[in-house]
Amino acid sequence: MRSNKVGWLLLAPTIVVLALFGIVPFIYVLYVGFHQWNPFGANPSMIYNGANNFRRLVFDAEFLTAIWYTLKFALFAVLSEVVIGYFLAQLFMREFPGKGFFRTIHTLPLIVAPIVVGSVWRLMTTPSIGVIPYYLRTWFGFDLNIGRDPNAAFILTVIMDIWHWTPLVTLTLLAALVSLPKEPFEQAEIDGASRSQIFWHITLPMIRPAILATVFIRLMDALRTVDEVWMLTGGGPGAATRYIGLHIWKVVFPKTDYGYGSAISLIVLYLTLVMCWLLYVALVAPRRDARKVA
Amino acid sequence: MKHRVGTSLLALGLGLMAGLGAARADFWSDAGAKYKGVTLHGVTESTPPSNYVKDVLAKEFEEKTGIKVEMETTSWDQMYDKAIKDMEAKTGIYDMVYIEQDIIYAYLARNFLVNTSKMLADNPALKAPEYDEKNFTTFADYFKGDDGGLYGVPMEAFIKIYLYRTDLFGDSAIKEAFKQKTGKDLAPAKTHEDYTQIAEFFTQYGKDKGEELWGTTSQAHTGHPASWYEYVESILPTFGVYNWGIDASKNYAASVANGGTMNSDKAKAAMKYLLHLRDIAPPESASSTWTEVATTFAAGRAAQGLVYGENAAWIASDASKSKVVGKVGVALPPLSEGVMADAESGKGYIGYYDGGAFGIPVTSKNQEAALLFLEYIGQNSVQPGWAVAAPRITNTATYDDPQVKEMDGKLGGYYTMLKNDGKLFAGAPKYPFHAQVREAVAPIFYRILTGEVGPDEGVDQMAAAAEAELTNLGYRK
Numbered sequence: 001m002r003s004n005k006v007g008w009l010l011l012a013p014t015i016v017v018l019a020l021f022g023i024v025p026f027i028y029v030l031y032v033g034f035h036q037w038n039p040f041g042a043n044p045s046m047i048y049n050g051a052n053n054f055r056r057l058v059f060d061a062e063f064l065t066a067i068w069y070t071l072k073f074a075l076f077a078v079l080s081e082v083v084i085g086y087f088l089a090q091l092f093m094r095e096f097p098g099k100g101f102f103r104t105i106h107t108l109p110l111i112v113a114p115i116v117v118g119s120v121w122r123l124m125t126t127p128s129i130g131v132i133p134y135y136l137r138t139w140f141g142f143d144l145n146i147g148r149d150p151n152a153a154f155i156l157t158v159i160m161d162i163w164h165w166t167p168l169v170t171l172t173l174l175a176a177l178v179s180l181p182k183e184p185f186e187q188a189e190i191d192g193a194s195r196s197q198i199f200w201h202i203t204l205p206m207i208r209p210a211i212l213a214t215v216f217i218r219l220m221d222a223l224r225t226v227d228e229v230w231m232l233t234g235g236g237p238g239a240a241t242r243y244i245g246l247h248i249w250k251v252v253f254p255k256t257d258y259g260y261g262s263a264i265s266l267i268v269l270y271l272t273l274v275m276c277w278l279l280y281v282a283l284v285a286p287r288r289d290a291r292k293v294a
Numbered sequence: 295m296k297h298r299v300g301t302s303l304l305a306l307g308l309g310l311m312a313g314l315g316a317a318r319a320d321f322w323s324d325a326g327a328k329y330k331g332v333t334l335h336g337v338t339e340s341t342p343p344s345n346y347v348k349d350v351l352a353k354e355f356e357e358k359t360g361i362k363v364e365m366e367t368t369s370w371d372q373m374y375d376k377a378i379k380d381m382e383a384k385t386g387i388y389d390m391v392y393i394e395q396d397i398i399y400a401y402l403a404r405n406f407l408v409n410t411s412k413m414l415a416d417n418p419a420l421k422a423p424e425y426d427e428k429n430f431t432t433f434a435d436y437f438k439g440d441d442g443g444l445y446g447v448p449m450e451a452f453i454k455i456y457l458y459r460t461d462l463f464g465d466s467a468i469k470e471a472f473k474q475k476t477g478k479d480l481a482p483a484k485t486h487e488d489y490t491q492i493a494e495f496f497t498q499y500g501k502d503k504g505e506e507l508w509g510t511t512s513q514a515h516t517g518h519p520a521s522w523y524e525y526v527e528s529i530l531p532t533f534g535v536y537n538w539g540i541d542a543s544k545n546y547a548a549s550v551a552n553g554g555t556m557n558s559d560k561a562k563a564a565m566k567y568l569l570h571l572r573d574i575a576p577p578e579s580a581s582s583t584w585t586e587v588a589t590t591f592a593a594g595r596a597a598q599g600l601v602y603g604e605n606a607a608w609i610a611s612d613a614s615k616s617k618v619v620g621k622v623g624v625a626l627p628p629l630s631e632g633v634m635a636d637a638e639s640g641k642g643y644i645g646y647y648d649g650g651a652f653g654i655p656v657t658s659k660n661q662e663a664a665l666l667f668l669e670y671i672g673q674n675s676v677q678p679g680w681a682v683a684a685p686r687i688t689n690t691a692t693y694d695d696p697q698v699k700e701m702d703g704k705l706g707g708y709y710t711m712l713k714n715d716g717k718l719f720a721g722a723p724k725y726p727f728h729a730q731v732r733e734a735v736a737p738i739f740y741r742i743l744t745g746e747v748g749p750d751e752g753v754d755q756m757a758a759a760a761e762a763e764l765t766n767l768g769y770r771k
Contacts, residue, residue, distance in 0.1 A: 038730065038766075038767060039382065039404060040400050040403070040404070040726055040727055040729070040730055040767070041727075041730075041766075041767040041768045041769075042767060042768030042769050043768050044403075044404065062737055122581075126578055126581055126586075127576075127577035127578045127580075127581065128506075128576060128577055128578045128595070129578070143577070145577055145580060145581075146581065147514075147515065147516050147578070147579070147580025147581035147582075148516065148580040148744065150744060233516075233517050234515060234516075234517030234518040235517040236515065236516035236517020236518070236740050236744070237516035237517060237580065237740065237743070237744040238516060238517075238737075238740045238741045238743070238744040238746050239737060239740070239741070240744075241517070242517070242737075250733055251733070253375055253378075254371075254374075254519075254729045254732070254733050255729065255730050255733035255734070256378075256729070256730060257730070
């Protein structure tokens, strides 16, 4: 009984902070989401409008487009980061000259602020002054203009995200690989298992929790990306890179449509939770069920 | 005796004069004494005039008053983001905020700002001897409320001008080639047709010569509001479409069907004009905001262009940043028929009279000290140096200062144009919903720029979206 009290006492500061900065704002956003509220409207006060904001977004082409592009962005970015990150982690498991230097260089993007990443990529990709358009034109005769080509802009935002966040995936998977026991691999080799069999039946299942955690973190980040893309393309050309985080920012801040922006935020939160849950069910639940059966 | 009395009177007179002079010179230290140790916080856009406030005027003020001024200069979006959040949440972080001319109506509607005229009238001790609202040009009228009070002390004002390369326009071989091709003399364009011909000519000329030269700049970013402003503030008026094509007197109508002009034939022609110029402008134009347009011109990559006046000084005179120093001419923008007559009669305008002021949020905790600072930057004596560092003029007397006159020569007569023709330009319409309508309509505008939607169809959609947003905001009944 006494230890329970001490436990609660020790937890109290965290609970208070969590309540103040997590739960209270969430409840407020929930409250605002059921109101029409634009302080620059003819009537600047909050007007209760039931579920109208949520009904409106179902038919809002801009919102649906933003969701679609965001999902595409998240899928390509996270998948590429996991694949490249895994190969880099495997590379760092081996010894090669200059490994320490390469590992340090490779980790540097992680410490750069997203807004700076966006600025640097903008400088590198601006036609006429950017190094990337210059070499693409010189070597391949390809004119890269992210202000006019929606596909190029989309691909560049994905590449920028991969450049920025793959090191995180590499480091996480490297930690997982380093901590694996040697015995199962030695046994598999003695039994004559091929490299692909070892990968699919031993390595992958054993690092699955690390992959899952990394994918969760990266997926949530990718779904709310704003700063980098804002700097690189401003959401353009057209709506090609107006991902949902940027869309919400534009609705809430310049447009000051607080009620509708809150409703979009809630729906995006819900979608993120559902996607994470689906991922969890797809990757973890079958394994757990298999264990139960065994 | 007579001589002694005379000497005494002279001494007394000199003493009084010296005393009064000292009292006058000491106004700032006397007025500042009460607020010594106070630190004023301001937020503004990072532009040459704002940087001058931060680097020069704030320091002078601090030396004279002991009041410290920390001026945060940031990007346009961040500046608004920070200022509005602060005033909205009533946190009182900022004692001064930059107010661009087009947002003053929104701020007034929300009662965000202090009436500086009333505050000075209520606190005569705060009135600096040199400060007088009458010193300002008529641009200050944009910052007056319905009560006639001044809610922002003007700190910058400029017109968006037509810059052209005097070296190219004056080159005899080029003039000859232009004459051969078009049958016209090469001179700054007066009409859209002329402007287009010149732009096409120089773009082709650059191609033929293998030079990095195009016929025009274009502020055509496909995801940034800068391109929207280029269209509604700089191009539409020159085609005779004013106030964004929204008519407040007709229930805030935007579409032609309801009495607006946002999707009129003139507006559609303006859109096609913008798209064509964008296509023959340097390739970076689709990623260019107002800043990049200036750097494109300064890099010598365009023969002509519409450039915000705030950039004219460094383009024309700063050799460390500009390759076209001494090669810049200024002219009024090209116009459709009837637009000049509209502007002269006050029915319309030919371009954007841009600028801003510093205001004091009602949430500021240091309003009196902030007012002292605003008076300081509003004095006639600090204006010439400021006008030379950044081409902005807010006080009438500044035009006659020798330094400014000399700079006017370097700028190809920009200040003279501001003085004489400033009346033909206008600030943004008196709407409190600029950002809201812009954000509702701009996504369609960006799709027109990328070619996803045709210009005619797109402009129709823009008018419909504007009306829908105005209805949603409660202005359109």
